[in-house]
Amino acid sequence: MTSILERRQKLLSPSYRLFYDDPLHLLSGRGAWLTDVHGHRFLDAYNNVVPAGHCHPRIVAAIVAQTERLNTHTRYLHDIILDYADALLATFSFPAQATFTCSGSEANDLAIRIARHITGGEGIIVTENAYHGVTSTTAEISPSLGKSVNLGAHVRTVPPPVAGTDFAAGVRSAIVDLHRHGIRPAMLVVDTIFSSDGVFSEPAGFLIDAVEAIRGAGGLFLADEVQSGFGRTGTHMWGFERHGVEPDMISLGKPMGNGYPVAGLVCRPDVIKKFGSNIRYFNTFGGNPVAMAAAMATLCVIQDENLMQNAHSVGTYLRTQLARYKHIKDVRGAGLFIGAELTNGQLASRVVNEMRARGVLINASGPNENILKIRPPLILSNEQADMLNDVVGAALEVALANE
Amino acid sequence: MTSILERRQKLLSPSYRLFYDDPLHLLSGRGAWLTDVHGHRFLDAYNNVVPAGHCHPRIVAAIVAQTERLNTHTRYLHDIILDYADALLATFSFPAQATFTCSGSEANDLAIRIARHITGGEGIIVTENAYHGVTSTTAEISPSLGKSVNLGAHVRTVPPPVAGTDFAAGVRSAIVDLHRHGIRPAMLVVDTIFSSDGVFSEPAGFLIDAVEAIRGAGGLFLADEVQSGFGRTGTHMWGFERHGVEPDMISLGKPMGNGYPVAGLVCRPDVIKKFGSNIRYFNTFGGNPVAMAAAMATLCVIQDENLMQNAHSVGTYLRTQLARYKHIKDVRGAGLFIGAELTNGQLASRVVNEMRARGVLINASGPNENILKIRPPLILSNEQADMLNDVVGAALEVALANE
Structure with missing residues (x-):
């Protein structure tokens, strides 16, 4: 059986790139959650294309x-x-x-x-x-x-x-x-x-x-x-x-x-x-x-649904939480557009991939790719912000241990 | 009450242009038919964006x-x-x-x-x-x-x-x-x-x-x-x-x-x-x-649904019918992409607007805007082609009388 990656390589232009060392193969979405073909759920903290959440x-x-x-x-x-x-x-x-x-x-x-x-x-x-x-x-x-x-x-x-x-x-x-x-x-x-x-x-x-x-x-x-x-x-x-x-x-x-x-x-x-x-x-x-x-x-x-107000309150809360990690040099942004600066791009890439393995989707940005880019749907709840924050912590720990 | 044209002029960029001297205000579509807000039906012989017909x-x-x-x-x-x-x-x-x-x-x-x-x-x-x-x-x-x-x-x-x-x-x-x-x-x-x-x-x-x-x-x-x-x-x-x-x-x-x-x-x-x-x-x-x-x-x-084959047979039929009008200098094209050449752009514009008044939508093209551009959904039937052809004839007659 041809794997999906091989099919992609054959059928699509080589200009296409995938996210993550272990790319996500998605099936469905609802609110801030995405589900892959294996039934695993992921908290989407990256896709600003769905401010109201998936499939509102x-x-x-x-x-x-x-x-x-x-x-x-x-x-x-x-x-x-x-x-x-x-x-x-x-x-x-x-x-x-x-x-x-x-x-x-x-x-x-x-x-x-x-x-x-x-x-x-x-x-x-x-x-x-x-x-x-x-x-x-x-x-x-x-x-x-x-x-x-x-x-x-x-x-x-x-x-x-x-x-x-x-x-x-x-x-x-x-x-x-x-x-x-x-x-x-x-x-x-x-x-x-x-x-x-x-x-x-x-x-x-x-x-x-x-x-x-x-x-x-x-x-x-x-x-x-x-x-x-x-x-x-x-x-x-x-x-x-x-x-x-x-x-x-x-x-x-x-x-x-x-x-x-x-x-x-x-x-x-x-x-x-x-x-x-x-x-x-x-x-x-x-x-x-x-x-x-x-x-x-x-x-x-x-x-x-007052999503702007939610972006303000949950975003403020989330930035405060993230700022407590000593390996995050700076937490910037406004509302639910958040940049969290790490020392280098390799570390950020490891954090992004470790977070994906733990069910939370973000990415890295900036000229040195060392800024964690956090951009969830504007419906994000404080509980989901807590989960995101915990997973940042866990991923940071593993990523730093491998430095 | 502000008319829809005034609202459009106020809200949209002046780069927008409308079709027809009497623009169409649409509400719904099905198959090769469009219906306007007054309940009038129009045979769509122009919009190649819907090859399978509206709302298939x-x-x-x-x-x-x-x-x-x-x-x-x-x-x-x-x-x-x-x-x-x-x-x-x-x-x-x-x-x-x-x-x-x-x-x-x-x-x-x-x-x-x-x-x-x-x-x-x-x-x-x-x-x-x-x-x-x-x-x-x-x-x-x-x-x-x-x-x-x-x-x-x-x-x-x-x-x-x-x-x-x-x-x-x-x-x-x-x-x-x-x-x-x-x-x-x-x-x-x-x-x-x-x-x-x-x-x-x-x-x-x-x-x-x-x-x-x-x-x-x-x-x-x-x-x-x-x-x-x-x-x-x-x-x-x-x-x-x-x-x-x-x-x-x-x-x-x-x-x-x-x-x-x-x-x-x-x-x-x-x-x-x-x-x-x-x-x-x-x-x-x-x-x-x-x-x-x-x-x-x-x-x-x-x-x-064999739409390509339908485009071939209905298109061939329609071109043959159109070629019988002596004021159409040339009928060109293939399948259901048809160009019917008139002597000048003013005449073509009048034909297009007279056809719209008679419930059939086409447009004009070419460097001199004198080519009737006929591009219906690929589902067009022979009966609809007959209607189109009859309306071309009626519109030509009126348009020529006003030359």
Whole structure:
């Protein structure tokens, strides 16, 4: 019998990678739990794609009802796209308009098209280990993809906002360097929780001067909320809000449809006006009625079940617990987006794999892969946080013993 | 009360466009029929996204079952992605491996990344009015998006394969021109039914010399099967097959999941090997279990219900009927991808709108927008073809009277 790994190697592109030394072969999911084909249960503390938990009944019901009724596209009128846009845009404190895509990559890619069209510039500034997507153009602004993927000639990187450093100073230097090369700045893009850079959230407000700098140079500011959006950071619906800035564009993705492929780009009307009147944008599946039904149900569940508040309270509790491990050098993040820094990437990898063996799923991130990335569904309970914390402790102990 | 058009203008980006002078406000769909909010029924002869018809029970059931069970991603093992890849790749007569994305744009964009990585070249050759996507890089190779969207500096266009012309000669000239500019050719891309160029399918075999030319120059050949794939052309599962060529890469999209957002790129193993070992590719929603369940059910329905054969017989019948209208200069295409050429775009636009008023949905295409584009679900019956044909006649009469 051909093993599943052999089948995969034969049938799928070699670009595919699996998590864990002992990959997970999954069958079903419910709430914060995943079950594999052997009947083993795993606490999912990693997948931010399901903020409401796996297979949330209300979201499943919305997807089923609309799938049975109609699934077309945005060149016909349909109420659900407008109802959802209305509900989504009501979460922003400034006027905005929505465009819907299939993926966060497509949303960021569209933002680049818009920024370059509007500003006439080409230069894009990102953080040193940023991740913004896998299209040709978003991969060019994603240094975290590794050295085999070239950065674009018009891309400049800046140091991440490590506590105590001046983030805006890096942005100002990058602007000077772009000008020195005759490149007009088009955009500063940041993932507002700086996930792949290692999770940086403090001190609140560190984005203000950077946004002022890019605007002063004629560029736009894109807040990539694919990681930090939809209440994950606990105190605000959007990651940029904690820093008191108003972006020109906001990209949305992963958690938006609780697993259904849906993403989008929110723009200030004055920003999108010129692009929109010059250039039509049609995305076959983007904003289709089922995607919008999934997104609407997800947003309603996040709001009605107070998932942001839960992310805040359980996240605060969990960070306090994690901070008690002396081998965790630093615990960062906000709400249920948590980075726990270990001394090195090998140790983090061992912890991640030991935790998987003990039934809890997390991963590691950061330029040195030494930051435990903990990103459970927003429904996580204190009891599940206790389990997670205990397993971190047990895994750390074994991993350290093998160092 | 705010009208739906005003709500749309307020909430959505001005890049959105609607079909028809009197836009359609839809509520439900079943088979080849769509129903609007006023209870009016429309024969859908345009939407190739639903090859099996709207809300096909077997496909809906597959989506529902998997949505209720689990929806994660490709960094865990799951059987359904392998079962589907197996079934999909069995439809090709040569060895291949699959990568899954959310949209045809993402698939073509990935093909560009791969071609440039492998060949070390940048040059891409497309037809004069090609459409390959809306990401930054695919928009740069999509002249049909209009003059407000710049083609890339490394992109060359060639005349479409109008009957009696030498398509390969254009490709060879483009290669010479690329070399003259010091640009190494990376890829020739064609939509194998040449949809946005005006629908060209005859004589079978006209791609052979063009493919030989791009390979001779060190480039790859990408068959964009987003329009012509999955049996639509009636005699073959894939549009390239009618021309007797074997592409290096094949991009799939629209019809793949009967409306569920799923797309993909199929590559020959020797082509993808170098890219795959150097570069990881992860697409959050691409290849997720629900997308794969939708795609599997769609492929099974196409095969089990003989939809390709139906596309052939009903398409042949419909083309014969349409060819009897003296104001239709030419009827082209294959299977249920039909282009009916009128004298000018204004007339075509009037016919499209008059048909909509009479309950049949089609559209116009081609560089002069004068080709009626007829692309119904592959389940279309002869009776529905008769209705379509009658409505074309009635609409033509009214449209001509107003010329």
